[in-house]
Amino acid sequence: MDEIKLLNVLKNDPRISTEDLADILNEDVDDVAKTKLRLEKEKIICGYHTVINWDKTNTEVCSAVIEVSAKPERDKGYDQVAARIARYPEVKTLYLISGRSEFLVLIDGKTMKEVADFVGQKLAPIEGITQTVTLFVLKKYKIEGVELSEKEKDERMLLSL
Amino acid sequence: MSKKYLNDVIQTIPPSGIRRFFNLANTMEGVVSLGVGEPDFATPWHIREEAIYAIEKGRTFYSENVGLFDLRKGVCDYYERRFNIKGYDPEKNALITVGASEGIDLVMRALLNPGDEVIMLNPSYVSYAPTVILAGGKPVIIEVKEENRFKLLPEDLEKAISDKTKMLFINFPNNPTGGVMNREDYEKLIPIIKKHDLVVLSDEIYCELSYGHKFTSIASFEEIKDQVIILNGFSKAYSMTGWRLGYVLAHEDIINAINIIHQYVIMCASTISQYAAIEAINHGDKDCELHKESFEQRRNFIVNGLNKIGLTCHMPEGAFYVFPSIKNTGLTSEEFCEQLLLESKVAVVPGSAFGSCGEGYIRISYAYSIEEIKVALERIERFLKSIDFVK
Numbered sequence: 001m002d003e004i005k006l007l008n009v010l011k012n013d014p015r016i017s018t019e020d021l022a023d024i025l026n027e028d029v030d031d032v033a034k035t036k037l038r039l040e041k042e043k044i045i046c047g048y049h050t051v052i053n054w055d056k057t058n059t060e061v062c063s064a065v066i067e068v069s070a071k072p073e074r075d076k077g078y079d080q081v082a083a084r085i086a087r088y089p090e091v092k093t094l095y096l097i098s099g100r101s102e103f104l105v106l107i108d109g110k111t112m113k114e115v116a117d118f119v120g121q122k123l124a125p126i127e128g129i130t131q132t133v134t135l136f137v138l139k140k141y142k143i144e145g146v147e148l149s150e151k152e153k154d155e156r157m158l159l160s161l
Numbered sequence: 162m163s164k165k166y167l168n169d170v171i172q173t174i175p176p177s178g179i180r181r182f183f184n185l186a187n188t189m190e191g192v193v194s195l196g197v198g199e200p201d202f203a204t205p206w207h208i209r210e211e212a213i214y215a216i217e218k219g220r221t222f223y224s225e226n227v228g229l230f231d232l233r234k235g236v237c238d239y240y241e242r243r244f245n246i247k248g249y250d251p252e253k254n255a256l257i258t259v260g261a262s263e264g265i266d267l268v269m270r271a272l273l274n275p276g277d278e279v280i281m282l283n284p285s286y287v288s289y290a291p292t293v294i295l296a297g298g299k300p301v302i303i304e305v306k307e308e309n310r311f312k313l314l315p316e317d318l319e320k321a322i323s324d325k326t327k328m329l330f331i332n333f334p335n336n337p338t339g340g341v342m343n344r345e346d347y348e349k350l351i352p353i354i355k356k357h358d359l360v361v362l363s364d365e366i367y368c369e370l371s372y373g374h375k376f377t378s379i380a381s382f383e384e385i386k387d388q389v390i391i392l393n394g395f396s397k398a399y400s401m402t403g404w405r406l407g408y409v410l411a412h413e414d415i416i417n418a419i420n421i422i423h424q425y426v427i428m429c430a431s432t433i434s435q436y437a438a439i440e441a442i443n444h445g446d447k448d449c450e451l452h453k454e455s456f457e458q459r460r461n462f463i464v465n466g467l468n469k470i471g472l473t474c475h476m477p478e479g480a481f482y483v484f485p486s487i488k489n490t491g492l493t494s495e496e497f498c499e500q501l502l503l504e505s506k507v508a509v510v511p512g513s514a515f516g517s518c519g520e521g522y523i524r525i526s527y528a529y530s531i532e533e534i535k536v537a538l539e540r541i542e543r544f545l546k547s548i549d550f551v552k
Contacts, residue, residue, distance in 0.1 A: 005454075005458075008454070009458060013531070016531075020462065020531070020535070022465075023461060023462045023465035023466060024458045024459075024461050024462045024531065025458070025461065026461035026465065026476070152203075154201065156197050156199060156201070157187075157197065158183075158186045158187055158192060158194045158196060158197070158508055159182075159183050159186055159187075159194065159196035159197060159508055159510060160196070160197045160198045160199060161177075161198050161286065161287045161336075161510065161514060161515075
């Protein structure tokens with residue numbers, strides 16, 4: 001079975017039933033179920049998430065992108081600092097990056113103050129972190145490959161040869 | 162206005178028989194369609210952006226009759242890069258047309274003498290036979306059969322040839338059947354084509370949608386290459402249907418001849434579309450791959466789904482159509498499609514629209530999202546139950 005194909009289908013539609021997934025891949029249902037389970041166990045599939053446009057709900061969400069500068073540690077490089085940052089549930093995404101800072105941290109809070117408190121009281125004091133630059137998100141246009149604007153309708157004619 | 166002003170030929174060509182059915186579908190609300198012959202993807206953004214840039218830069222003039230050099234070079238390079246067909250010279254062997262459809266008309270008009278016969282598959286795309294008739298030729302049909310996976314067999318070709326035969330007109334991957342021809346299938350035809358000195362017009366518009374095998378162009382057989390006219394375009398590979406852009410690759414003498422008609426009738430294809438197409442042909446291979454992967458998934462989904470609900474069909478290896486038989490229902494194609502539309506609000510195309518041999522079949526397009534296909538399959542299943550369909 002082509003696992004990459006399976007993963008690509010799941011990436012676009014994690015809710016898909018195993019039966020439909022098998023039909024799409026033209027594979028046996030049991031084989032698909034087993035493969036999917038194995039990929040989950042091996043942590044190749046790490047989770048199934050929903051893309052939500054919070055702006056359309058009544059819930060306040062304040063997201064920020066934080067550039068974090070840090071010093072590497074002997075023998076451990078950046079991994080130790082990264083582990084300390086990642087432990088906070090507020091941190092949604094954490095990357096080690098090239099360029100002027102070391103880490104890129106994406107966080108979601110309820111308010112600007114909450115985010116600011118997190119940065120000032122939790123993130124910045126972490127040992128090894130030398131500087132933070134917090135960039136507040138003003139509006140989200142596209143998340144995880146999904147454009148948040150209304151989907152354009154099918155402009156094609158109903159029938160064509 | 163009286164019909165007396167119309168010429169004799171046009172009066173022999175009836176308008177498409179399913180116009181009434183199309184009109185009916187267009188008046189209905191809540192219809193789920195599996196009826197279109199074009200991809201559902203918008204043209205990839207990098208291609209659209211090139212057209213916008215061309216407009217911004219004022220590149221809005223006529224091009225050479227044969228089309229922009231860079232685009233002609235692009236299509237020649239493309240055939241070498243993708244299908245290993247070498248030797249097409251952009252200065253001599255390529256012409257850019259207004260869709261592949263224009264190419265068909267040009268070829269027929271430039272090559273056919275009155276009474277020349279053109280062998281074509283049946284079922285086939287709707288414009289083929291009328292274009293031949295309008296050019297004074299005579300269509301001769303070969304029925305391609307489901308049990309042969311809608312391939313063209315050498316014995317059938319041999320039988321169809323007469324001393325009037327000028328051309329063989331093929332289309333693989335095929336609309337409406339989804340049939341394909343691989344290298345071995347073509348090998349058996351080559352001696353016949355050589356022996357009878359046939360011109361082969363090969364409509365390769367669905368070449369990028371070949372599943373599980375590599376597309377073979379009949380032009381890759383060096384011994385008949387000068388007899389082959391390749392017809393292709395940007396509509397299906399790059400989702401550029403509305404841009405109306407196609408091309409012809411052929412021997413210099415044929416290109417020069419068809420360019421005489423093209424230059425007087427069309428002048429040149431839309432320059433703006435041509436600039437966009439340069440981007441598509443040079444940098445669009447990845448788009449083709451992505452679209453193909455998506456179509457392949459939908460094909461699997463719909464064929465497995467149809468087989469589960471009893472509309473058995475084999476797994477087609479190209480294009481984005483399945484062509485299941487509905488003969489067991491006792492209904493004609495048109496009756497089946499009309500009832501399916503009125504009672505279950507699913508629009509598909511009667512096989513009979515594609516010629517007499519399409520009777521007893523329906524063409525289902527899977528250029529739709531999995532969700533849409535799923536809804537349509539549920540409705541088709543209910544419909545089949547309502548007419549007591551047995552497998």
